[in-house]
Amino acid sequence: MTLEKPDSVWNHKPWWCQPWSIILTGISIISGSWLxxxxxxxxxxxxxxxxxxxxxxxxxxxxLALQAESQQSI
Incomplete structure (x- = not known):
């Protein structure tokens, strides 16, 4: 019995478009503005x-990507 990992939109994005990089960039810009x-x-x-x-x-x-994918598979 193998459990398949659900496909994630993040699996198809480059490293610079991952949640951690988006959050880190945003926090850096906001912090940089203050500093x-x-x-x-x-x-x-x-x-x-x-x-x-x-x-x-x-x-x-x-x-939105998950909704689009589910509508596309219908």
Whole structure:
């Protein structure tokens, strides 16, 4: 009896497009903004689109890819 590992969207992406690299890049950009400017409102302005980008690619994109795959197999 062998258990097949479910296919993941991340298996088809290069190393620079993996969840760990997306999160690390986003945190680095937000932190870099704070370390460079030390202005909270600027860091927040940077954090909003970067957080949206991370959320899309780490949370929403895999769900959408799974839906597309399941519709394609019908």
């Amino acid at each position: 460079l400017f030390k202005i909270i409102w600027l860091t927040i302005l940077v954090a909003i689109p970067i957080s949206a980008w991370m959320g899309f690619f780490v949370i929403l994109f895999p769900k």
